[in-house]
Amino acid sequence: xxxxxxxxxxxxxxxxxxxxxxxxxxxxxxxxxxxxxxxxxxxxxxxxxxxxxxxxxxxxxxxxxxxxxxxxxxxxxxxxxxxxxxxxxxxxxxxxxxxxxxxxxxxxxxxxxxxxxxxxxxxxxxxxxxxxxxxxxxxxxxxxxxxxxxxxxxxxxxxxxxxxxxxxxxxxxxxxxxxxxxxxxxxxxxxxxxxxxxxxxxxxxxxxxxxxxxxxxxxxxxxxxxxxxxxxxxxxxxxxxxxxxxxxxxxxxxxxxxxxxxxxxxxxxxxxxxxxxxxxxxxxxxxxxxxxxxxxxxxxxxxxxxxxxxxxxxxxxxxxxxxxxxxxxxxxxxxxxxxxxxxxxxxxxxxxxxxxxxxxxxxxxxxxxxxxxxxxxxxxxxxxxxxxxxxxxxxxxxxxxxxxxxxxxxxxxxxxxxxxxxxxxxxxxxxxxxxxxxxxxxxxxxxxxxxxxxxxxxxxxxxxxxxxxxxxxxxxxxxxxxxxxxxxxxxxxxxxxxxxxxxxxxxxxxxxxxxxxxxxxxxxxxxxxxxxxxxxxxxxxxxxxxxxxxxxxxxxxxxxxxxxxxxxxxxxxxxxxxxxxxxxxxxxxxxxxxxxxxxxxxxxxxxxxxx
Amino acid sequence: xxxxxxxxxxxxxxxxxxxxxxxxxxxxxxxxxxxxxxxxxxxxxxxxxxxxxxxxxxxxxxxxxxxxxxxxxxxxxxxxxxxxxxxxxxxxxxxxxxxxxxxxxxxxxxxxxxxxxxxxxxxxxxxxxxxxxxxxxxxxxxxxxxxxxxxxxxxxxxxxxxxxxxxxxxxxxxxxxxxxxxxxxxxxxxxx
Numbered sequence: 162x163x164x165x166x167x168x169x170x171x172x173x174x175x176x177x178x179x180x181x182x183x184x185x186x187x188x189x190x191x192x193x194x195x196x197x198x199x200x201x202x203x204x205x206x207x208x209x210x211x212x213x214x215x216x217x218x219x220x221x222x223x224x225x226x227x228x229x230x231x232x233x234x235x236x237x238x239x240x241x242x243x244x245x246x247x248x249x250x251x252x253x254x255x256x257x258x259x260x261x262x263x264x265x266x267x268x269x270x271x272x273x274x275x276x277x278x279x280x281x282x283x284x285x286x287x288x289x290x291x292x293x294x295x296x297x298x299x300x301x302x303x304x305x306x307x308x309x310x311x312x313x314x315x316x317x318x319x320x321x322x323x324x325x326x327x328x329x330x331x332x333x334x335x336x337x338x339x340x341x342x343x344x345x346x347x348x349x350x351x352x353x354x355x356x357x358x359x360x361x362x363x364x365x366x367x368x369x370x371x372x373x374x375x376x377x378x379x380x381x382x383x384x385x386x387x388x389x390x391x392x393x394x395x396x397x398x399x400x401x402x403x404x405x406x407x408x409x410x411x412x413x414x415x416x417x418x419x420x421x422x423x424x425x426x427x428x429x430x431x432x433x434x435x436x437x438x439x440x441x442x443x444x445x446x447x448x449x450x451x452x453x454x455x456x457x458x459x460x461x462x463x464x465x466x467x468x469x470x471x472x473x474x475x476x477x478x479x480x481x482x483x484x485x486x487x488x489x490x491x492x493x494x495x496x497x498x499x500x501x502x503x504x505x506x507x508x509x510x511x512x513x514x515x516x517x518x519x520x521x522x523x524x525x526x527x528x529x530x531x532x533x534x535x536x537x538x539x540x541x542x543x544x545x546x547x548x549x550x551x552x553x554x555x556x557x558x559x560x561x562x563x564x565x566x567x568x569x570x571x572x573x574x575x576x577x578x579x580x581x582x583x584x585x586x587x588x589x590x591x592x593x594x595x596x597x598x599x600x601x602x603x604x605x606x607x608x609x610x611x612x613x614x615x616x617x618x619x620x621x622x623x624x625x626x627x628x629x630x631x632x633x634x635x636x637x638x639x640x641x642x643x644x645x646x647x648x649x650x651x652x653x654x655x656x657x658x659x660x661x662x663x664x665x666x667x668x669x670x671x672x673x674x675x676x677x678x679x680x681x682x683x684x685x686x687x688x689x690x691x692x693x694x695x696x697x698x699x700x701x702x703x704x705x706x707x708x709x710x711x712x713x714x715x716x717x718x719x720x721x722x723x724x725x726x727x728x729x730x731x732x733x734x735x736x737x738x739x740x741x742x743x744x745x746x747x748x749x750x751x752x753x754x755x756x757x758x759x760x761x762x763x764x765x766x767x768x769x770x771x772x
Numbered sequence: 773x774x775x776x777x778x779x780x781x782x783x784x785x786x787x788x789x790x791x792x793x794x795x796x797x798x799x800x801x802x803x804x805x806x807x808x809x810x811x812x813x814x815x816x817x818x819x820x821x822x823x824x825x826x827x828x829x830x831x832x833x834x835x836x837x838x839x840x841x842x843x844x845x846x847x848x849x850x851x852x853x854x855x856x857x858x859x860x861x862x863x864x865x866x867x868x869x870x871x872x873x874x875x876x877x878x879x880x881x882x883x884x885x886x887x888x889x890x891x892x893x894x895x896x897x898x899x900x901x902x903x904x905x906x907x908x909x910x911x912x913x914x915x916x917x918x919x920x921x922x923x924x925x926x927x928x929x930x931x932x933x934x935x936x937x938x939x940x941x942x943x944x945x946x947x948x949x950x951x952x953x954x955x956x957x958x959x960x961x962x963x964x
Binding site for chain 2: 714746752758
């Protein structure tokens with residue numbers, strides 16, 4: 162298990178992977194490695210996502226932030242508060258030599274009988290590096306070893322490692338009748354697929370202790386890459402990480418120098434992990450998260466759920482073919498899984514003409530029914546299938562012509578369609594433990610900052626870099642699709658936190674009390690300079706119709722509307738900015754029958770241009 | 773002495789915002805100073821010692837016909853009010869003085885003001901210098917001679933408003949430079 166470096170967003174939250182969703186956030190969390198506190202990691206936010214556990218320190222967050230992939234986590238233990246000790250969650254890494262290793266070698270060993278010849282010279286010392294699913298869809302002759310009774314079962318012929326999910330129906334073990342863990346079958350299928358590649362590069366595993374069949378093969382290995390057991394001096398096959406005779410941990414030659422003198426890690430060598438990134442620090446022991454401010458129960462619960470759901474497995478998978486399958490993949494509705502046919506690739510009965518259309522309509526309706534039914538079954542499920550529901554709602558809205566009735570809704574639609582993505586990352590009160598109002602506000606504040614600075618949406622750019630808080634509130638809530646709306650007071654308080662949290666946006670109050678949102682680096686000076694440049698420009702351009710004053714000296718007057726148009730501000734913002742410039746003596750006003758107009762200030766400096 | 777050459781307006785006179793009271797205090801101060809000097813220049817050009825705002829409001833002074841902009845009565849009154857205050861009070865250095873309602877004739881307060889393009893003290897200096905330079909110390913002149921006499925045609929104070937002249941002469945009396953005698957309306961002045 163490794164501490165991986167994190168990419169932080171502008172709002173100093175972990176940058177989520179495309180499919181990753183934020184599950185829980187808790188502040189005032191400290192980090193332990195084994196029994197000891199890690200310095201500088203004692204006060205920060207713990208983020209639980211569907212793929213990772215991330216830690217971001219409050220002080221110097223860019224320097225002190227780490228993440229741990231959930232896939233490397235074996236289990237998480239909850240440790241309640243005891244006297245002065247805060248409640249903790251202990252995260253145990255997946256042991257590389259324990260039962261995982263057994264299952265790994267067990268899963269790959271059945272492939273050996275097909276590999277009649279051994280090529281030790283060409284053997285890769287890192288057999289698992291090619292773990293990415295092979296494009297070949299049908300791994301034939303693959304077998305998986307039942308972890309209960311060690312019987313070799315054939316992988317079902319319709320099992321496709323590229324598309325299979327945890328919810329795919331797996332046949333039970335032929336001998337003992339226990340359903341296998343999904344990963345066992347997946348690994349077996351993948352390793353079978355990779356071993357069907359050119360035989361020279363085939364991964365070779367010596368069967369583990371429980372597999373007596375490979376005993377003779379072991380002796381075939383040349384001593385070139387062998388590893389001598391430090392305890393009993395038995396010369397072991399280099400792929401082994403434990404001595405076959407005495408069980409002592411082995412140090413493979415190739416990795417011995419990389420590991421260096423760190424003896425404590427001898428029991429988790431996992432050689433191929435060493436190559437991932439040199440900057441990463443390895444965690445040999447468990448990690449503890451210490452919750453000084455509560456929230457540990459929810460965190461633990463959701464961490465367990467995430468470990469069960471294994472969303473990261475979907476990362477490389479192509480989009481799920483049937484919506485029902487995706488819902489079921491969340492592992493929530495076993496009923497759906499049962500409904501679903503075990504052979505998703507079953508050829509569809511093709512029909513033509515009206516019958517075909519009707520059939521397709523029927524299918525679509527049934528599909529929709531299933532999605533809606535699943536979604537509303539309980540709220541957890543709704544969260545899981547929110548994306549589909551949003552997509553469905555959009556389709557329905559388009560079909561019923563709802564969108565054509567409200568004019569000027571192009572923007573709304575754009576926001577709505579983007580909201581599916583946005584929904585995944587919004588901070589909701591649900592995500593945080595109740596009672597931690599401050600945390601909710603600060604997370605909402607970060608969320609808002611991210612939303613504003615997100616280049617994909619370009620909210621601030623579109624508004625000319627400045628936007629009134631009320632407009633933002635409306636757009637933001639609209640992007641939440643009417644779910645988990647933010648109250649105005651929460652919103653304002655979250656916006657007021659920007660400055661404190663050092664986020665890249667800031668809240669500004671104009672003289673009139675109008676609150677606006679702008680980039681942190683945007684200042685009045687910049688606005689004034691823009692206005693001055695504009696005024697200078699107007700002085701150079703002859704006006705369209707003749708004017709009674711000396712335009713080459715005084716230029717031309719501008720109204721708030723013109724200013725708003727030019728800088729893409731809203732009129733209210735433009736008025737405020739003009740008055741701000743007037744307040745600084747850069748502009749002066751002219752009230753007339755045409756309304757209020759602003760001029761460069763030649764009253765103060767009649768001879769030269771404005772300073 | 774009427775205006776023979778047209779009055780030369782300053783450039784800001786053609787700047788439209790000049791006719792709008794500015795909310796910015798700095799700009800406003802600058803604006804008032806410019807109005808003050810414009811009014812003084814206008815009065816000096818026209819040899820005008822008192823300004824009736826109601827009459828002047830339609831003159832080119834307050835009404836820019838080309839811009840179709842004007843300073844309204846309240847705006848003009850604000851400017852003159854500012855001029856009447858001393859600089860210590862945040863005003864324009866007492867370059868104007870309201871006439872009493874009774875003296876103004878038409879009853880409305882603050883409608884007519886002396887515009888001190890030269891303050892009475894300055895006028896006193898001018899007259900004293902003139903007396904000195906023309907060697908008239910010890911001479912006796914009537915006030916009429918001072919204001920309308922042929923001897924003073926070349927002087928700035930020729931054709932001066934009688935009230936202003938009396939204010940000026942009273943200052944000279946206080947300084948001990950002259951003595952005033954005679955009845956009201958027929959005063960004579962003796963220079964020492």
